[in-house]
Amino acid sequence: MRGVYVISKDSYIAEIRQPEATLSLLTDTGGMDFMIQEVSADRPCCISPGNDLELTEFFYVLEGFILLSTEDGEIRLEKGDSFYVRDIVQDLPVKTPLGAKLLYVSTKPVFRYLYGFIGDLNELLARTEKKDIYTMNHGKRVEQYSIQICEKMGLSREITNTLAVSSLFHDVGKCFVPDVILNKPGRLTDDERRSISRHPVDSRRLLENKFKERVAAVAEQHHERLDGSGYPYGLRSDEILPEAKIIAVADSYDAMTTDRSYRKAMSHEDAIRELDLGSGRHYDSSIVMALNDALKDQIRTRTAEKPEQ
Ligand SMILES: [Fe+2]
The missing domain is CATH 2.60.120.10 (Jelly Rolls)
Incomplete structure (x- = not known):
């Protein structure tokens, strides 16, 4: 009803x-x-x-x-x-x-x-990730990817530290989105889409009294895209904080390489190809390249460490 x-x-x-x-x-x-x-x-x-x-x-x-x-x-x-x-x-x-x-x-x-x-943000994050069955440990993974991008790009300790906190908690505002909307497999109505697209603003509200302003502002912008097609404000390239551009890539990569209700997880290569297609329009190409380089290194190290059969 x-x-x-x-x-x-x-x-x-x-x-x-x-x-x-x-x-x-x-x-x-x-x-x-x-x-x-x-x-x-x-x-x-x-x-x-x-x-x-x-x-x-x-x-x-x-x-x-x-x-x-x-x-x-x-x-x-x-x-x-x-x-x-x-x-x-x-x-x-x-x-x-x-x-x-x-x-x-x-x-x-x-x-x-x-x-x-x-409030206890760690508890809220755990509760939020549990609500959406496909986002278990999403924050932790996005944090890891973001830090790897920072290291690959040689960014300062200060930027890395801001990103570590902001990327971990970027989706905590989703706690206010009803479960039925978060897990809905089909098309969303306008109202439902509005409810989801409010989460970056709520993440900001939850973070701004606990961390420095920059951490909250970065989380608020993680769905903005270079061509202005993102949300909540439709900011364009120069208006988006560099750290938010990094989370955008790390977040999208994790969404693509994780099983969802409507499709299976993509391989690393396919996800990078997809991000490349969006480079310049949605994502900063140097960030996509840094993530690819960092993860390729990791995959190579893991393969080298595997004992021979
Ligand atoms: Fe998000």
Whole structure:
């Protein structure tokens, strides 16, 4: 049935675990986040003012009770009670003597910002790669290829270090793309394509509060192409960061040489031929050449190391 999306019990997109509370994102749709917040017993916490006047945060008590410390005194809210905050000017302390479970709805995305500050990106990456059965360890492989390209091209330590982090986490924003869309074998609808093409921007949001600006900016551009046909911004050659051009080649090579739902993995030679065809239009030819040289060296070394039969 169109338009009905079921989220089964205990399944969520991502989770932020802290000693005082666990926040699980059930879904983010229509620009809103729907979350479950489990607050630990007797841990002081508070709702802080944000800088977005349009943001409304709604809380509904599912289990336990909470005590809100307002200017008018303490208010006790039990299971079935709810409250919302909008444009508050000071912290609102919330006490949970025995712990509580709340439904938390925000009218603007807040989860990905919180995740960027306090979430565990390695855990999120593992969860994201598990969602798409064809991308297991994709980040690790793209990182390896990117570093090999850097070494072949003699690039600086600084560029290599930026790339190592950015290439590992470049697709982490895919955590917000529903599984059914990620694994859909047939043609995508416009809406589904829009949902996928948002992931570089989400990767940036998740990375920007944890790493230097350049790491986040590179991840955001990994689907841009030299002729402007890429996304999310349709940037052209000179506008694309050099590190993002490297991830574009490493990422595409890995996609081609891995089994997908609609085709078997290509051989190294076929993948390089395909990348060569896109050189100048989509990919930087010197990067394609560097990857080919690096991997040829590797294949040669591996063959030489094989014991004779
Ligand atoms: Fe991607």
